[in-house]
Amino acid sequence: MDINEIIKPENLVYKKTKLFTEKPLSYCPGCGHGTTHRLILEVIEEMGIVSDTIGIAPVGCAVLAYEFMDIDMQQAAHGRAPALATAVKRLMPNKFVFTYQGDGDLAAIGTAETIHACNRGENITMIFINNGIYGMTGGQMAPTTLPGMKTSTSPFGRDVRIMGNPLKITELLANLPGTYYVTRQAVHTPNAVRKAKKAIRNAFEYQKLNKGVSFVEVVSNCNSGWKMTPNDANKWMEENMFPFYPLGDIKVPQLEKA
């Protein structure tokens, strides 16, 4: 069968969501930020909540997320996305409010905002891109950097005796009473993408219940910062990041007995 006979509107099975603006993504080739943006937008489109959703962009490589996502968005000072999301949600409790944050943003400079929003149980969704590094500023060590991992500020590898231990902030947040759903995902393979999308969908659905924070970590590559090709970075991530940051649900809602 001729390829041109297949390429017809009636045979379309997958196309980039219309909720992306026309602007090309500013991310490096192969970076998981783009994939994660798309999954969030697909979920918003499929739930039919385009005009009821407000996103909060971080400081970091995703600082311009509002340029790419054709939805209402604000941009917070570094690490303050959960505080801004708290304000937005409290003023407009019927809106779906989400933050989108890197590990430098969420787990370093914004640790206080993150922990208190999660402990207060704000009815928001938080999407956390963990690439173990400060991507935007040149690959410096982050609290999430693995032991032994080389970064521009730990060129011989993170020595935990001097530089301290990596912070598993997601496990920590799962222990707080204000988080309702906490999960860790990835977006580097087709299967991972399908699971991550389900998790993001769950997170937005749970937001309707007003039971607290729904939190999705995405372990992602920063191939530029790690100084690897995208496919090598994804392999390195599987071999090194996943043992330390295992994928899967960390806290799932206990369904009330009928």
Added chain:
Amino acid sequence: MAKVKGAIVIDVERCKGCCVCIPACPQDVIQIVKEVNGKGYQYAFPANHDACTGCINCAIVCPDGVITVYRVKVES
């Protein structure tokens, strides 16, 4: 028996040549060309297009969302 046949269209000017779609394809359809696009990236291309089943794996892992997928059922 009904068989499925697929086809992909890559937005070449927006492809960044990251190669993430290549291992995602179970049929080894995609390769990277030697030429570069307007941004200077060597871009992806369905070199083995006849083998495509339209499974959408490549499209859902593409960080830039540049792959569109079509699929038909063919009676044989």
